[in-house]
Amino acid sequence: MVIVMKPNATEKQISDVSNLLLSLDLKPHISRGEERVVIGVIGDKKKLKEKNVELMEGVEKVIPIVESYKLASRTFNPVSTIVDVDGVSVGGKNIVIMAGPCAVESKEQLFESAEAVKKFGAKFLRGGAYKPRTSPYSFQGLEKEGLEMLYEAKKYTGLKIVTEVMDIHSIEIVSKYADVLQIGARNMQNFSLLKEVGRSNRPVLLKRGIAATIEEWLNAAEYILSEGNKNVILCERGIRTFEQYTRNTLDLSAVPVIKKLSHLPIIVDPSHGTGKSFLVSPMAKAAIAAGADGLIIEVHPDPKNALSDGAQSLTPKEFEVLTKEISKVANAVGRDFI
Amino acid sequence: MVIVMKPNATEKQISDVSNLLLSLDLKPHISRGEERVVIGVIGDKKKLKEKNVELMEGVEKVIPIVESYKLASRTFNPVSTIVDVDGVSVGGKNIVIMAGPCAVESKEQLFESAEAVKKFGAKFLRGGAYKPRTSPYSFQGLEKEGLEMLYEAKKYTGLKIVTEVMDIHSIEIVSKYADVLQIGARNMQNFSLLKEVGRSNRPVLLKRGIAATIEEWLNAAEYILSEGNKNVILCERGIRTFEQYTRNTLDLSAVPVIKKLSHLPIIVDPSHGTGKSFLVSPMAKAAIAAGADGLIIEVHPDPKNALSDGAQSLTPKEFEVLTKEISKVANAVGRDFI
Amino acid sequence: MVIVMKPNATEKQISDVSNLLLSLDLKPHISRGEERVVIGVIGDKKKLKEKNVELMEGVEKVIPIVESYKLASRTFNPVSTIVDVDGVSVGGKNIVIMAGPCAVESKEQLFESAEAVKKFGAKFLRGGAYKPRTSPYSFQGLEKEGLEMLYEAKKYTGLKIVTEVMDIHSIEIVSKYADVLQIGARNMQNFSLLKEVGRSNRPVLLKRGIAATIEEWLNAAEYILSEGNKNVILCERGIRTFEQYTRNTLDLSAVPVIKKLSHLPIIVDPSHGTGKSFLVSPMAKAAIAAGADGLIIEVHPDPKNALSDGAQSLTPKEFEVLTKEISKVANAVGRDFI
Amino acid sequence: MVIVMKPNATEKQISDVSNLLLSLDLKPHISRGEERVVIGVIGDKKKLKEKNVELMEGVEKVIPIVESYKLASRTFNPVSTIVDVDGVSVGGKNIVIMAGPCAVESKEQLFESAEAVKKFGAKFLRGGAYKPRTSPYSFQGLEKEGLEMLYEAKKYTGLKIVTEVMDIHSIEIVSKYADVLQIGARNMQNFSLLKEVGRSNRPVLLKRGIAATIEEWLNAAEYILSEGNKNVILCERGIRTFEQYTRNTLDLSAVPVIKKLSHLPIIVDPSHGTGKSFLVSPMAKAAIAAGADGLIIEVHPDPKNALSDGAQSLTPKEFEVLTKEISKVANAVGRDFI
Known part of the structure; x- marks a missing residue:
């Protein structure tokens, strides 16, 4: 999961997001781009299910990286089912x-x-x-x-x-x-x-x-x-x-x-x-x-x-x-x- | 319901459709246009539910005229429900x-x-x-x-x-x-x-x-x-x-x-x-x-x-x-x- | 821009992507998640326009973070135009x-x-x-x-x-x-x-x-x-x-x-x-x-x-x-x- | 073309539509169904192009029967073009x-x-x-x-x-x-x-x-x-x-x-x-x-x-x-x- 901050997000807002992640035993990984700060989330994202990070101050959007299905996924089950x-x-x-x-x-x-x-x-x-x-x-x-x-x-x-x-x-x-x-x-x-x-x-x-x-x-x-x-x-x-x-x-x-x-x-x-x-x-x-x-x-x-x-x-x-x-x-x- | 015949429909095909309608106590109403013959169906169309008229020889398409819902229709129930x-x-x-x-x-x-x-x-x-x-x-x-x-x-x-x-x-x-x-x-x-x-x-x-x-x-x-x-x-x-x-x-x-x-x-x-x-x-x-x-x-x-x-x-x-x-x-x- | 690597991407593939970015004066920012490696791209993404990073070995997808229009954007022009x-x-x-x-x-x-x-x-x-x-x-x-x-x-x-x-x-x-x-x-x-x-x-x-x-x-x-x-x-x-x-x-x-x-x-x-x-x-x-x-x-x-x-x-x-x-x-x- | 009248259309409205058609050298063909009157239009519909029949009193809708393209149509050109x-x-x-x-x-x-x-x-x-x-x-x-x-x-x-x-x-x-x-x-x-x-x-x-x-x-x-x-x-x-x-x-x-x-x-x-x-x-x-x-x-x-x-x-x-x-x-x- 990647959290994209607004162009004008403050340091306080960035650290609030980081601290939330840390409090859930997730690791924030902050990239400071020219126009936006982007925070990668490392760890089990299920912990974030009940937190609506996109509503936190300074957050522009949240982009999921990984598909939500597992048992149906070929990534985790490479052999075709007959x-x-x-x-x-x-x-x-x-x-x-x-x-x-x-x-x-x-x-x-x-x-x-x-x-x-x-x-x-x-x-x-x-x-x-x-x-x-x-x-x-x-x-x-x-x-x-x-x-x-x-x-x-x-x-x-x-x-x-x-x-x-x-x-x-x-x-x-x-x-x-x-x-x-x-x-x-x-x-x-x-x-x-x-x-x-x-x-x-x-x-x-x-x-x-x-x-x-x-x-x-x-x-x-x-x-x-x-x-x-x-x-x-x-x-x-x-x-x-x-x-x-x-x-x-x-x-x-x-x-x-x-x-x-x-x-x-x-x-x-x-x-x-x-x-x-x-x-x-x-x-x-x-x-x-x-x-x-x-x-x-x-x-x-x-x-x-x-x-x-x-x-x-x-x-x-x-x-x-x-x-x-x-x-x-x-x-x-x-x-x-x- | 209106039945549109193909441009090259034969008289036999037109009368087959007519006869089917008559056999169901429906009245066919035939309009002979310049490019197509169109047959209006008069009577209770429910009788046609189980006949797939669009599959008859010479039929191009069937166009319904009346909505399929009755109780929900304002046509039949003009007063707004509260x-x-x-x-x-x-x-x-x-x-x-x-x-x-x-x-x-x-x-x-x-x-x-x-x-x-x-x-x-x-x-x-x-x-x-x-x-x-x-x-x-x-x-x-x-x-x-x-x-x-x-x-x-x-x-x-x-x-x-x-x-x-x-x-x-x-x-x-x-x-x-x-x-x-x-x-x-x-x-x-x-x-x-x-x-x-x-x-x-x-x-x-x-x-x-x-x-x-x-x-x-x-x-x-x-x-x-x-x-x-x-x-x-x-x-x-x-x-x-x-x-x-x-x-x-x-x-x-x-x-x-x-x-x-x-x-x-x-x-x-x-x-x-x-x-x-x-x-x-x-x-x-x-x-x-x-x-x-x-x-x-x-x-x-x-x-x-x-x-x-x-x-x-x-x-x-x-x-x-x-x-x-x-x-x-x-x-x-x-x-x-x- | 965020580059998502495949679950089984090799270290070689990850460093190939990094090196491409560096060669264009862009800064790669690598997050190693539990299922995927994600690479943030820092710098002017226009330099990447003519590189189809999504086709590099080991890359799963590329996610744009920033809108492609600038002059029409409120982010860069906050005052409403009359x-x-x-x-x-x-x-x-x-x-x-x-x-x-x-x-x-x-x-x-x-x-x-x-x-x-x-x-x-x-x-x-x-x-x-x-x-x-x-x-x-x-x-x-x-x-x-x-x-x-x-x-x-x-x-x-x-x-x-x-x-x-x-x-x-x-x-x-x-x-x-x-x-x-x-x-x-x-x-x-x-x-x-x-x-x-x-x-x-x-x-x-x-x-x-x-x-x-x-x-x-x-x-x-x-x-x-x-x-x-x-x-x-x-x-x-x-x-x-x-x-x-x-x-x-x-x-x-x-x-x-x-x-x-x-x-x-x-x-x-x-x-x-x-x-x-x-x-x-x-x-x-x-x-x-x-x-x-x-x-x-x-x-x-x-x-x-x-x-x-x-x-x-x-x-x-x-x-x-x-x-x-x-x-x-x-x-x-x-x-x-x- | 078929003109469908409203359920409560008056005789005056039906004859107004008929008369319009006749004035354009088109032939109206009236079918009186149980719920609706339907008027088939016989003749060259191009004459109706500039008349918005669907706006006449008592008209519910107008249904076209024939496709609007001719030169591209197989109906009129049955042999496949090479x-x-x-x-x-x-x-x-x-x-x-x-x-x-x-x-x-x-x-x-x-x-x-x-x-x-x-x-x-x-x-x-x-x-x-x-x-x-x-x-x-x-x-x-x-x-x-x-x-x-x-x-x-x-x-x-x-x-x-x-x-x-x-x-x-x-x-x-x-x-x-x-x-x-x-x-x-x-x-x-x-x-x-x-x-x-x-x-x-x-x-x-x-x-x-x-x-x-x-x-x-x-x-x-x-x-x-x-x-x-x-x-x-x-x-x-x-x-x-x-x-x-x-x-x-x-x-x-x-x-x-x-x-x-x-x-x-x-x-x-x-x-x-x-x-x-x-x-x-x-x-x-x-x-x-x-x-x-x-x-x-x-x-x-x-x-x-x-x-x-x-x-x-x-x-x-x-x-x-x-x-x-x-x-x-x-x-x-x-x-x-x-």
């Missing part, structure tokens, strides 16, 4: 695809989706049983019934199940049926929920919040990791910007940034990230080229009649074409698919 | 101020704050017992103990209590102690929580999400209203933009926009909205000039030693000066304070 | 209003506007003769003919003229007719134009770019100031965010921020800042309450038939009402209007 | 790479860069002779001398030259030396400049503005096209968002969106788009995977001593590695490189 989901690795050389409908609507719809996505190489079936919807009047999901259908689809196809958990009440029931607990973008800073899934033994898919910085996202992962659950998979799904043609702006640079800052695996959701089915394929390929460990893609047997997000869903046929292309791009960047 | 909080009105001619520390830290800190803010005209005491913090290593609040202190401060000063409820588990206990349940920005689309406070009989202070559009915000209010709780107060607290000098960009235009679109009262939080104490006073005055029904302001007896958000807290002395200025601005726009 | 426009002060105790149509359309339209805005207290007539329009097919302004009409309106009413200069070619001709050269938001980083108006002797109204940070805006002002023209008036006119209800998001916090960082006067444009006439009055009042030195407002005798920006223009009658309200708010914050 | 730059095609099956230093600094630096980028497959040499810099105190380019060096490098290597033209004054001189005129992001809406390069016979590389929507960008291209210059190449170079880890947020979804909306070729600038050299390679590969027609990349023989943008420049060695990887990704998506 999350094992009941035998399927996420984060290794193989690209994984999670696919399926936005929402579970019926057994027929789900099984048809599951068979198709399995056939073309997906290892995970996605599908929402609890749906967070902007309007209270939109379809809210089949809830427990939906979870049971997912479980049946798993038994039938062998696909692993990833589904959203929307609140702390439903963690228990979702964990009974699902292999991976998904935390949606709107809940990325629902800290009660993060702590609770941190105490679960299920891998967690943590989507980036719609306006979350990469640092906030890694801090959200830190909430889960610090409760003991080490199996966190990050998912870039688009951020909110001024551009309105796409539903969100898919920030693919987050992929190599995360790879640098963190050891956690990262996948990409080109369906929510763009909101339009014609953009899913190019952005899925781009995600793999950028280094993503996998994809999560909406596939629906009949997008026109989907109860949720039909506009961004692929048909099984389109998904088949996509997986063939993904395979080529994966090979081009030294990865495998299937 | 929320009565145990005898104090929010939304009437009087400006209300809610003030107090960001977090409850100790009985001394809280009582000192409470006495000061009451003395200078606040009607509500704010203070967090449960704190949503970006990092798991930051102070997380005194929880139940904090609630008890708030309740004591209420008994002592007569101030109404507003405090955050972070998850569905804690609604019951917070409701025992608080007069107003605050939903924080990070939880604005925590739909499980919204529904649950919608079933409570406590007034709700609904903060705008950090990247929420005004329409999403009113839909979040709709979740609460549609469960039966009519006492919703909106709170603008800044949105996330590219500008980094301020913690958030306080969107004061949201005040007159909400007044036009909705009948609900709206207050402004210049403390979180700017993140810097020197900006609180000018932005508080601006909020009142823009038509806000009140303010929520962080006041701490010793901001330098605040456990949370000290940089944006006013001292009691600064708060006193502010209230005098607010009173003048309120009068200038035909409102009263105190 | 710009004198041919006898009218901008930046003093009096609020000034610049008003008139978006575009000059005809002599009748301009004179009618001019008489109205003068009658209700405006000191400046605004009106575009050269119009920057998103589409090449929109009305582009009357150009020289428009300038002549503005000049006539000035002779007739005594109002000062503020009008946009869109490129370096037209500076000369615009300067013949106008009292203040306006640089539009789209040209805020048109550096050729900034330098050229910096060599002019006309006061400049510098609008904030649609996505410009406050620091970039002050650097744009620095371009003008550093060429010798000290008469710069800043104008906040809304920034681009995800919110689409308003045309832009008017960032009123920029007003007190500019007052802190710079000595230059600042006015606010609630017409472009919101894009909707019903929002002009509340946001104009809010701007004055926040400390703005003035307003620039679109007024048109017949907004329904305006060739540009009719949706955000006030009628003369609405402008009259607004000025009365502005006068009250100005008094409430210790300023005068008229 | 821009021929003196024998090199941009927009065909072959990926093109433009590479070189951010700024021309010296003959040695430029020639060393040029030889390297040519060796590894670039067809264009980039390099700024006129540099737009945020601060007036940063290096502003070698100007004419820089242009001459670029021209010599062209003669020596056969590479085509792409360099920025910052204002209308310098179009003539830049056109003497350069093959492609680059319009920088800050000038994307410098309409005077756009019109002027539209009258030139040189191909234009039009960078997306830092906060420009795709629609505004295509309208900027329309300015150039409508003056007669059909050789426009678009360049995505990152947009401004709240995320601060990267210099900009590279919006790769713009690539397939542009391919759908327009017939113009599009390349990507991963150097400015990310601001960090370690992100250039993954984002370059992602751009090609997403369908880009080429790349523009900063390469400098000695990034540590670059006068501009060193932090995002590749060394020749890094560029060599990148081109090999690009070649593989290009093949994977059915394109060729070299």
